[in-house]
Amino acid sequence: xxxxxxxxxxxxxxxxxxxxxxxxxxxxxxxxxxxxxxxxxxxxxxxxxxxxxxxxxxxxxxxxxxxxxxxxxxxxxxxxxxxxxxxxxxxxxxxxxxxxxxxxxxxxxxxxxxxxxxxxxxxxxxxxxxxxxxxxxxxxxxxxxxxxxxxxxxxxxxxxxxxxxxxxxxxxxxxxxxxxxxxxxxxxxxxxxxxxxxxxxxxxxxxxxxxxxxxxxxxxxxxxxxxxxxxxxxxxxxxxxxxxxxxxxxxxxxxxxxxxxxxxxxxxxxxxxxxxxxxxxxxxxx
Numbered sequence: 001x002x003x004x005x006x007x008x009x010x011x012x013x014x015x016x017x018x019x020x021x022x023x024x025x026x027x028x029x030x031x032x033x034x035x036x037x038x039x040x041x042x043x044x045x046x047x048x049x050x051x052x053x054x055x056x057x058x059x060x061x062x063x064x065x066x067x068x069x070x071x072x073x074x075x076x077x078x079x080x081x082x083x084x085x086x087x088x089x090x091x092x093x094x095x096x097x098x099x100x101x102x103x104x105x106x107x108x109x110x111x112x113x114x115x116x117x118x119x120x121x122x123x124x125x126x127x128x129x130x131x132x133x134x135x136x137x138x139x140x141x142x143x144x145x146x147x148x149x150x151x152x153x154x155x156x157x158x159x160x161x162x163x164x165x166x167x168x169x170x171x172x173x174x175x176x177x178x179x180x181x182x183x184x185x186x187x188x189x190x191x192x193x194x195x196x197x198x199x200x201x202x203x204x205x206x207x208x209x210x211x212x213x214x215x216x217x218x219x220x221x222x223x224x225x226x227x228x229x230x231x232x233x234x235x236x237x238x239x240x241x242x243x244x245x246x247x248x249x250x251x252x253x254x255x256x257x258x259x260x261x262x263x264x265x266x267x268x269x270x271x272x273x274x275x276x277x278x279x280x281x282x283x284x285x286x
Contacts (some may be wrong), residue, residue, distance in 0.1 A: 008054050019059045022080075022157060024069040025240045026197045027220035029232040033064040033084025044083045044091050048110055050124050052090075053131065053150035056080075056112075065089075069242075070157035072146065075135075077120055081112045086228075102141045109134065122150065161278050163261065166215075167251040168274040173214050176251055177201050183271045184264055186210065197221020197236070208260035215241050216248040245282050252278065 034040075036057075045051055065082020081090045095106035108125035123134040123145070133147035147153035169176055177188050184205055191199035198217035203210045219238040222229055241248045253275070255261035268275050 008057065016058070016062065019055075019154075020062050021244065022059065022068050022070045022154070023063045024067040025219070025242050026217045026236070027063065027066050028197075029220040029222040029235050030086070030226055030228065031066045031079065031082070031088065032220065032232075032235070033082035033086055033089065036061050036064045036083060040083055047091050048093065050108075050110065050122070050128060050131070053122070055151045055154055056122075059154075068157070070159050072120075072153075072156055073158055073160060075120075076115070076118060077113055079113050098138045101138050102136070102143075104136075104141075104143050109136065120146070159282065161282065162254065163258075164252050164254045164278040165261075165265070165275050166246055166278050166281055167253055167268075168247060168276070169251060170249050173199065173201070173212065173251055177212055179271075179273070180210075180212065180253075180268070183267055183273070184210075188212070193221070194223065198242075205255075205260050205264065206257075208255050208257035210256075210260075210264070211254050213252050215243055215246060215250045215252060217242055243278065243282075245285055246278070 041052065041057060059080065060082055063082075064084060065080065065088070067079045068077075071077045079088075081088045083090045090110065090112055093110055095109070099106060105125055108123065108128075109119070110122040110124070110131070111119035112122060113120040117139045118135065118137045121134050121136060122131040124131045126132060130149055132145050133150060133153040134143055135146050136143045147156060167176060173191075181187055181203075186203040186205050188201040188203040191201050193199050196213075196217075197220070198214055201212040216239050218236045219240050220232075220236040222232040222236065226232065239248075242252075243250075255264060265275060
């Protein structure tokens with residue numbers, strides 16, 4: 001049956017905000033595809049031979065691919081592919097080399113996350129209109145359904161935070177770093193933004209590492225050694241919050257060792273530093 005295009009339902013403002021909160025900030029720009037248009041959607045659906053879920057299309061209209069901060073618990077899920085000419089793209093489906101590896105049908109699976117050994121896929125094999133969501137492992141010859149639909153998959157995404165602590169402040173990160181050095185008798189290294197696209201301060205306290213970072217960060221980032229650096233660096237302009245659930249002027253601090261973490265919390269609170277677990281703040285505001 002030939003592909004037929006027909007109108008999609010409009011997404012409410014509330015739903016758009018919910019979808020926007022899924023994406024991780026700053027955006028890793030090499031994984032961001034060009035702005036999604038109706039023409040790109042129609043071309044992608046014609047190539048795939050399937051109609052994409054409305055919720056996926058609305059999500060990609062907000063940001064056309066990249067890393068996500070809300071993920072499936074206890075899984076490797078960390079991104080959702082966009083649609084476009086750059087890697088990784090939702091339309092780059094080629095199962096040819098895998099067909100001798102597994103005993104299940106691969107045609108009808110459209111991956112939107114994976115690393116070459118495992119994939120999370122839109123699964124059209126049982127229903128060509130409303131795909132299930134299936135996890136496959138091509139090395140272990142394993143598959144399992146993880147959601148009844150893409151909408152169901154989205155409903156299972158959770159914001160997983162570790163032991164990060166929030167320092168509530170209106171002061172700059174440099175000034176707070178100086179305060180922490182004095183209070184904890186430490187010395188931060190020169191801040192480095194290579195890993196995440198925003199300055200991260202690191203120091204040692206006894207046998208533990210301490211990391212201090214901002215909540216307000218560039219909208220996107222690309223490393224200078226990337227092939228498309230000159231093109232993409234312009235898209236990094238502007239600021240956004242990594243965690244919109246807390247004040248944009250807040251800072252995040254984490255520790256590699258629990259014992260050091262507990263010691264530091266007590267010392268900082270005794271010196272009038274307002275510090276609280278990020279997890280408790282988010283749970284309270286949920």
